[in-house]
Amino acid sequence: MTILVLAEHDSANLAPATLNTVAAAQQIGGDIHLLVTGSGIAAVAEAAARVAGVSKVLVADNAAYQHQLPENIAPLLVELAGSYSHVLAAATSNGKNILPRVAAKLDVDQISEIISVQSPDTFTRPIYAGNAIATVQSSAAVKVITVRATGFDAVSAEGGSAAVEAVAAAHDAGISSFVGEELAKSDRPELTAAKIVVSGGRGMQNGDNFKHLYALADKLGAAVGASRAAVDAGFVPNDMQVGQTGKIVAPQLYIAVGISGAIQHLAGMKDSKVIVAINKDEEAPIFQVADYGLVADLFEAIPELEKLV
Amino acid sequence: MKVLVAVKRVVDYNVKVRVKADNSGVDLANVKMSMNPFCEIAVEEAVRLKEKGVASEIVVVTIGPTTAQEQLRTALALGADRAVLVESAEELTSLAVAKLLKAVVDKEQPQLVILGKQAIDSDNNQTGQMLAALSGYAQGTFASKVEVSGDKVAVTREIDGGLQTVSLNLPAIVTTDLRLNEPRYASLPNIMKAKKKPLETLTPEALGVSVASTNKTLKVEAPAARSAGVKVKSVAELVEKLKTEAKVL
Numbered sequence: 428m429t430i431l432v433l434a435e436h437d438s439a440n441l442a443p444a445t446l447n448t449v450a451a452a453q454q455i456g457g458d459i460h461l462l463v464t465g466s467g468i469a470a471v472a473e474a475a476a477r478v479a480g481v482s483k484v485l486v487a488d489n490a491a492y493q494h495q496l497p498e499n500i501a502p503l504l505v506e507l508a509g510s511y512s513h514v515l516a517a518a519t520s521n522g523k524n525i526l527p528r529v530a531a532k533l534d535v536d537q538i539s540e541i542i543s544v545q546s547p548d549t550f551t552r553p554i555y556a557g558n559a560i561a562t563v564q565s566s567a568a569v570k571v572i573t574v575r576a577t578g579f580d581a582v583s584a585e586g587g588s589a590a591v592e593a594v595a596a597a598h599d600a601g602i603s604s605f606v607g608e609e610l611a612k613s614d615r616p617e618l619t620a621a622k623i624v625v626s627g628g629r630g631m632q633n634g635d636n637f638k639h640l641y642a643l644a645d646k647l648g649a650a651v652g653a654s655r656a657a658v659d660a661g662f663v664p665n666d667m668q669v670g671q672t673g674k675i676v677a678p679q680l681y682i683a684v685g686i687s688g689a690i691q692h693l694a695g696m697k698d699s700k701v702i703v704a705i706n707k708d709e710e711a712p713i714f715q716v717a718d719y720g721l722v723a724d725l726f727e728a729i730p731e732l733e734k735l736v
Numbered sequence: 737m738k739v740l741v742a743v744k745r746v747v748d749y750n751v752k753v754r755v756k757a758d759n760s761g762v763d764l765a766n767v768k769m770s771m772n773p774f775c776e777i778a779v780e781e782a783v784r785l786k787e788k789g790v791a792s793e794i795v796v797v798t799i800g801p802t803t804a805q806e807q808l809r810t811a812l813a814l815g816a817d818r819a820v821l822v823e824s825a826e827e828l829t830s831l832a833v834a835k836l837l838k839a840v841v842d843k844e845q846p847q848l849v850i851l852g853k854q855a856i857d858s859d860n861n862q863t864g865q866m867l868a869a870l871s872g873y874a875q876g877t878f879a880s881k882v883e884v885s886g887d888k889v890a891v892t893r894e895i896d897g898g899l900q901t902v903s904l905n906l907p908a909i910v911t912t913d914l915r916l917n918e919p920r921y922a923s924l925p926n927i928m929k930a931k932k933k934p935l936e937t938l939t940p941e942a943l944g945v946s947v948a949s950t951n952k953t954l955k956v957e958a959p960a961a962r963s964a965g966v967k968v969k970s971v972a973e974l975v976e977k978l979k980t981e982a983k984v985l
Binding site for chain 2: 519523563605623
């Protein structure tokens with residue numbers, strides 16, 4: 428068995444989710460090849476070759492692949508897939524965008540967001556916003572799978588010495604083009620990789636009040652997240668949303684502030700090791716999953732917490 | 737131009753689902769069903785395109801049991817012009833649904849197909865991308881803004897680090913994210929009018945599509961329950977417990 432993993436990167440650095448995906452590939456067993464696609468990606472290819480457990484790095488360096496447009500990347504993966512038993516990608520917005528297009532072209536059903544590997548053909552994944560866990564078996568010749576990063580411990584980014592090989596195939600469907608992007612700037616750790624996450628909900632009342640959470644987060648070295656209610660109310664940008672339709676996090680410590688705990692939010696954070704809830708409504712559903720609950724006014728509790736940690 | 741919108745009948749998002757005792761699936765007997773929230777956003781976007789004079793006709797399609805007619809009638813009440821039901825009693829995979837939608841796309845020849853980004857039951861997030869692959873069209877997934885101009889559509893997409901804008905040749909596939917729009921409610925007169933709008937029923941056999949699957953669900957279980965936590969009385973006690981008991985600070 429040989430497994431192809433699509434590397435996720437920003438043209439300069441390999442994204443951490445790739446390391447979790449390689450970990451899932453290791454559990455499946457077999458040779459692991461990393462595919463790096465893009466334009467001007469020598470640095471990423473070098474980083475990929477150092478990832479523990481990877482035996483070969485395929486580099487597809489072509490202008491058509493620069494912005495990871497699925498119309499151009501998917502045909503490349505379809506072309507390569509014939510020599511592999513599994514094609515994996517992280518369940519990031521990029522992986523979710525590209526892989527189903529590959530699966531359909533290969534005429535196989537995809538398995539989305541696996542959280543564990545039972546055997547090379549059997550996997551578990553959450554359904555119904557994490558309220559049920561399905562065990563799914565695939566009989567496909569090439570198994571196409573996206574991996575939920577929080578389900579697997581990352582492999583080491585160093586220690587490997589994979590051979591790097593260029594892939595000549597160029598696919599440019601010519602039906603889509605990149606116009607531009609607007610990336611949120613933040614000095615704090617990335618939400619999905621942070622050890623501690625502090626999240627605010629509707630209880631924060633407005634965007635300005637998030638400064639209390641930022642101050643606490645900076646003291647803890649934490650990332651700041653939000654519930655859908657806080658995002659929809661315009662308090663914070665949408666890439667901060669934690670939940671079924673936002674980011675899935677599983678940090679060591681998750682502090683939910685002014686968040687009631689709707690099932691869609693819980694789907695994004697209930698695998699956190701320790702959950703703390705601070706809410707003035709003692710009936711809030713968040714207290715049912717919290718390891719430590721504090722019934723208090725967040726505007727008093729958060730500054731005090733910031734002082735004490 | 738003609739816009740095709742795909743909708744799905746799913747368990748209502750407010751329902752706390754229960755896993756069946758025999759682990760064969762989730763208990764859906766006597767549970768409230770609704771249109772998938774992302775599909776509502778897709779219908780709303782199509783209706784807005786029609787109100788702007790961009791879309792001339794909106795066809796709404798669903799694949800599911802006879803009861804899925806309710807969701808089609810809802811879409812008609814919201815402003816769709818006619819509906820297509822591809823009747824299938826069994827639960828289909830995203831690939832099977834994409835193949836059936838492809839057959840409907842071939843028949844209807846829409847310029848734009850709008851779907852939700854994912855259904856809240858299977859949480860797959862596959863169908864739109866698969867339909868795009870099968871039809872050879874470009875895809876604009878997780879859309880928070882859609883602008884049609886001439887023979888192209890500009891789609892602003894919600895990606896992990898922020899927003900990305902792509903330009904797609906028409907015909908194209910768009911899948912909706914939460915912030916694309918706020919869906920309207922159907923008014924009573926429109927619900928009454930929707931009952932008279934045309935609804936065509938097809939079958940996978942009539943469309944010549946095989947719905948065979950390479951995936952098999954072996955079992956469905958409840959997630960591991962978290963052990964009950966404790967309530968602390970003060971911030972000081974909380975910090976103390978996080979440091980000494982949980983050891984996460």
